[in-house]
Amino acid sequence: MSQSDTELKLAVLIDAxxxxxxxxxxMMEEITKFGTPTTKRIYADWTKPxxxxxxxxxxxxxxxxxxxxxxxxxxxxxxxxxxxxAMDLLYSYKVDGFCIVSSDSDFTRLAIRLREGGMKVIGIxxxxxxxxFIVACDRFVYIEVLDGAIKKKTKKPATSSNNTATVNTKKxxxxxxxxxxxxxxxxxIEDTIEDIGDDSGWAFLGDVGNLxxxxxxxxxxxxxxxxxxxxxxxxxxxxxxxxxxxxxxxGIKHVYVRLKIN
Numbered sequence: 719m720s721q722s723d724t725e726l727k728l729a730v731l732i733d734a735x736x737x738x739x740x741x742x743x744x745m746m747e748e749i750t751k752f753g754t755p756t757t758k759r760i761y762a763d764w765t766k767p768x769x770x771x772x773x774x775x776x777x778x779x780x781x782x783x784x785x786x787x788x789x790x791x792x793x794x795x796x797x798x799x800x801x802x803x804a805m806d807l808l809y810s811y812k813v814d815g816f817c818i819v820s821s822d823s824d825f826t827r828l829a830i831r832l833r834e835g836g837m838k839v840i841g842i843x844x845x846x847x848x849x850x851f852i853v854a855c856d857r858f859v860y861i862e863v864l865d866g867a868i869k870k871k872t873k874k875p876a877t878s879s880n881n882t883a884t885v886n887t888k889k890x891x892x893x894x895x896x897x898x899x900x901x902x903x904x905x906x907i908e909d910t911i912e913d914i915g916d917d918s919g920w921a922f923l924g925d926v927g928n929l930x931x932x933x934x935x936x937x938x939x940x941x942x943x944x945x946x947x948x949x950x951x952x953x954x955x956x957x958x959x960x961x962x963x964x965x966x967x968x969g970i971k972h973v974y975v976r977l978k979i980n
Contacts, residue, residue, distance in 0.1 A: 726753030726814040726838060729807045731800050732781065733820035734762035737843060737861060739771040744864035745842055746779050749817050752840050752857070756813060759784050761800050797824045804828055808835050815839065818855070821847040829854035841935070858936040899942050899954070906934060908957065911977055919976035920961065923948060926975060951975055 730749060737745075749755050758781045762769045765787070776783055786799040800818075807813055808831075815838030818825050822843075829839045829851065841847070841855035845862055852858045910929050915921040927947045930937050944950035952960055959978050962971040 727756045727812065728753040728815050728817050728840075729757040729804070729813045730755045730759070730781075730817045730819065731804060732758075732760040733797070733800060733818075733822060733825075734760050734769055734772050736820045736822045739775060741861060741864050742772075742775045742779055742781075745819060745861065748842065748859055748864055749840070752817070752838075753815060755817070757807065758782060759803065761786050763787055797822065800825070801828050804832065808832060808837065813837070817842065819843065820851075823848035823851045826851045826854045852936050855935050857931055859938060860936065860941065863938055863940045899950070903937075903942070904954075904957070906930060906937070907951070907954070908977060911958075911975060915976055919979070920974045921976060923951070923973040923975055926951075948973055 728749065730746075746755070758779070760772065760776065760781050761784045762772065764773070764783055764785050772783075775781075784799060784803070800820075804816060804818075807816070816829075816832050817840045818829060819842045825841075826848075829841065832839050833854070833856065839855045839857075841851060841858040842861060843851070843858070845860050847858070847860075907926075907930065910926055910933065911919070911921045914925050914929060939945065939947050939950040942950060944953070951958055957978055959976050961974045961976075963974060965972050
């Protein structure tokens with residue numbers, strides 16, 4: 719795909735039965751980071767009282783409601799309608815990718831099929847989302863992270879004077895603090911840097927971030943209290959070295975990282 723991610727035309731399909739309506743604004747803002755949402759549809763049985771919360775936000779965000787009656791009690795009827803529409807859009811060749819907003823593992827096979835068709839697939843759902851659906855996406859974003867980002871805009875959490883996170887090496891158990899980075903994530907970062915580092919061990923930060931997401935689609939610095947990957951890795955002073963190098967553009971620096979040599 720020759721287009722940059724920011725130019726991707728995205729179809730946004732929302733399963734109203736399996737995600738909360740409280741942060742639609744945050745979800746839509748997040749989606750624009752990956753591309754332009756040209757199709758926005760939300761699926762539910764709009765005759766049911768539990769769908770009322772969504773109705774007030776649909777017009778504000780130009781989301782088209784799709785009515786799907788529940789033919790069987792206790793069964794989510796929106797799944798089949800979303801899957802049919804997704805396949806129709808896939809073969810229309812009018813979009814470059816999909817954003818599936820749901821916490822339901824039933825969309826795992828759909829995500830896999832869309833990727834097989836050359837589509838970029840972004841998932842958005844709650845932390846309870848089964849891992850099968852998460853890993854089937856190119857990228858997965860937790861709704862809880864978006865809630866936290868909104869709260870941070872109004873109230874910033876207290877940080878230490880040196881603005882670094884509590885960090886632990888592989889042999890230590892992580893402390894229970896806001897910015898603690900767990901051992902599994904430390905291992906992921908270290909392994910990724912080793913995978914793409916040059917002969918001196920240096921790896922370009924952008925390449926590190928891209929490969930981490932490929933390995934773990936739900937990876938997001940905001941899960942650990944950081945807005946971006948750069949400050950997150952800068953906090954890992956016990957295990958990483960950071961080198962900021964001048965680029966061809968004035969005022970722009972390229973950040974490189976490598977494992978600290980003992």
